[in-house]
Amino acid sequence: MSQEVAKLYNTYPFPPDPLLNEPPPGYNWRWSWVAAYNFCTGRKPQHQDIRILDAGCGTGSSTEYLITLNPEAEVIGIDLSEKALAVAQERCQLSGIAAKDGARFTFKQLRLEEAAQLPGQFELINCVGVLHHLVDPVAGIRALSQKLAPGGIMHIFVYAELGRWEIQLMQRAIALLQGPNKGDYIDGVQVGRKLFASLPENNRIVKREKERWALENQKDACFADMYVHPQETDYNIDTLFALINASGLEFVGFSNPRYWSLERLIGADSELLERAQNLNEHQRYRLIELLDPDISHYEFFLARPPLPKIDWSDDATLANATVEIHPCLEGWPSQHLFNYDYELVYLSEAEYQFLQQCALKSFTVAEIGILSLTQVRSLQNRQLIILTP
Incomplete structure (x- = not known):
């Protein structure tokens, strides 16, 4: 079956994104180590000279972003299709990324299940649209989990059955x-x-x-x-968490959390919401996908403990935190900009002044002033700033 999958992608290298003579436009925050780590933990990572694995990189669209968004990292892309890897190599050469000082990346023809052959471990593993095309997805996710460093995070994307019925x-x-x-x-x-x-x-x-x-x-x-793909496994919440549990890793959360809010669907009825509180977390997720069956995929983060998290509930800790602008904002500087999910955000005059101070140099929240701690927490919860204890 692996040979059949390779045959498909040698016939039609995927994804068929155009090759550009410049770095990729925009961003995907899930491929930024700083943004993804902040999402998972609530704080900036302590170092950025990390190792990143793009597991099932295809024609290198995701790898190119990983290289661009993480200039201090070493990035390795693996795939089973030689034709796709040839396109990936050409992509990075044509865009000029390969010629950048300090750019460290490698492409290797390797099945995902054979990831154990790679030396060392990785702080960030990206696996988008691959596990569901394996004959044995459990073997695949276990192979990747073995390569995830302690305190590292893995971003995964797999198909959902309800939205793919047709x-x-x-x-x-x-x-x-x-x-x-x-x-x-x-x-x-x-x-x-x-x-x-x-x-x-x-x-x-x-x-x-x-x-x-x-x-x-x-x-x-x-x-x-x-x-016409020869191999596909589609998931529901129950089978998804069976896959996650088999990995031996910690489920951090879905990277599109607003979708997984019951208030979005039944918030108008307090009695229904109260009934839903009697359900466990997985049952609530299952209820959401049953009520909104358009979902075609799941995207989420896993982690290898220890992954320390901070909620910034302590006023003194927040006041003394160093603050900077989130790295994935489009349209800055402006009071009207796009956030990390490309949603339009309107900043108040005070919020705008606060972010301007963040852009000048490394300040603590208390040194900047301008906003109350409640307002600062709002900026942090909306992923508009990055905090460091």
Whole structure:
């Protein structure tokens, strides 16, 4: 099966992001060590000269961001597809990242399950869109967990079954029509394209494709990855946490926490919320996905203890903390900017003045003044500032 997966990605290297003659635009905060560590612990990491593993790097889009956002780190990208790795290498050469002073990165053809062959451990492991394509995802996550350093964090992205129901149906339909040609991925894309063109416009599978996936699926590589992949495991909350428990690591939290708030769905009814308090954490997560079955994936952080966390509830600790601007803000300096999740934020005049002081040099919260400790906590909770005890 690994050979079949490699064949798919050698036919259609993925992701098919364009190669640029400049560093990648924007950011993904989950790939910034400072931003991700702050999200997981509430504070800035003590050092940034770390080792990062991009497990299943494909054509290197994520690796390029990891290199750009973490200039002091050593980054290693592994993948089973030689064609995808060739694109990844070309990507980093063309963008100029490879020529930067101090840039330390390596690409290696290696199955994720063979990660034990890599020397040393990693403070940050990124594994996006890979585990669900393994024959044995448990073996994969265990292989990665062995390479995670104490106090390190792992960012994972896997598919969710509820939001991919129509995708599963189309996958099976294409496979049936391919018959003995199954495994010919170019033929599979052609069959799938014809099916979508032939089905009635009000067909549920067609409507879902148009609503959610059609824009990215204009590229054959994306269409193939979605509809003719030879190996896929989709999860629900119960099976997801069985996978997490098998890793032996600590579940830190989902990296899109607002989605996992019951108040978002049933906040208008206090009695329902009260009933939900009788559920454990996993049951509440399950209730959320049952009530909002559009979810197509899970993204979350795991950690190898000890991972010390701070909540800044103590006034003296907060007042004496060093403060700086979050590294993943778009549009600064301005009172109107985009936060780490690319959501528009409006800063009050006092908040703006506070952040301006943060940008000048290293101050403590007390030295800057301007805002109350409650207001500072609000900035920290919104991931607009980074604090160091």
